[in-house]
Amino acid sequence: MFRLIFVCFTVCFISCKKNKIDMNSNPINKSKIVIAHRGASGYLPEHTLASKAMAYAMNVDYLEQDIVLSKDAVPIVIHDIHLETVTNVQDIFPTRKRSDGKFYVIDFTFEELQKLNVYERFNSETKNAIFPMRFPLKKSNFKLHSLQDEIQLIQGLNKSTGKNIGIYSEIKEPVFHKKEGFDISKIVLDILSNYGYKTKKDNCILQCFDSNELKRIRFELKSELFLVQLIEFETEENKLEEFATYADGIGPWYKQIIKGKGENGKYQISNLVDNAHKNNLKVHAYTFRSDDLDGFTTFNELLQVAFFEANIDGVFTDFPDKVVDFLNKN
DSSP states (O other): OHHHHHHHHHHHHHHHHHHTOOTTSOGGGSSSEEEETTTTTTTSOTTOHHHHHHHHHTTOSEEEEEEEEOTTSOEEEOSSSBOTTTBOHHHHOTTOOOTTSOOBGGGSOHHHHTTSOBOSOBOTTTOOBSSTTSSOTTOSOOOOOBHHHHHHHHHHHHHHHOOOOEEEEEEOOHHHHHHTTOOHHHHHHHHHHHTTOOBTTSSEEEEESOHHHHHHHHHTSOOBSEEEEEOOSGGGGGGHHHHTTTOSEEEOBGGGTEEEEOTTSSEEEOSHHHHHHHTTOEEEEEEEOTTOOTTOSOHHHHHHIIIIISOOSEEEESOHHHHHHHHHTO
């Protein structure tokens, strides 16, 4: 893994020079941005430092961090509040599952979590990879890491390369964490502040699906960061005016915007992006995968429709290099 990260660092310098990147600009102000979804997760196991280093080398605008707390309140970068779909927790701690059969991050200390190996996402029952053509299961050596670990990697690379790649963090399951006795939002905000992420001028975006929590982050915890309200239901599309009172953008599933082809053979575009823009909300849609086109002929066709017909402001993607290359050519 360390050799892989070294190679990624080398590519950072080469690709940066080749693509003539504006190293001092704030990506928030760009018209189109690329967010590495769980890192370069189309190529390496999601939310590993190797995946993040590879994504960094691809000259994305932001690296995403999903954040869950450990038993000792360390913010862990992992997509779910449980462990069994991306680690070997069932082998290392077979007796530590809860009554629902799941192994929860919050039941393990950070030291214990470091004993686990991280794998490509798989079905915990069948043991088959969700994306079988991606990185092979149970190969190489990947570990879980903290939010601090990842920030230090990104800030260190920003210093050594001269680039200005940002972080895009998500508060996961705040109600669950509250029931477990933790204020995850305050913990995360304090860490972000300690590393210099305090206002919209700083290169950090914070997102959450829980609208009540995002409001709390803005008003009670008084965060001045760029906030994005994640959405997944069509009923939420009627709440844009409310979202605009505390958020700076929305994060919908791209199929809430691109509705498929009509009788004329053209893709039908909803009013969501237009309505969001009328409320001064940016739109960062999820998740763009070149190995899961779901009706599109090519990945570039999907990107063309998303960026230039639907006018989406940014995309979350498992294949950052392909989106960066597409935008560089258009």
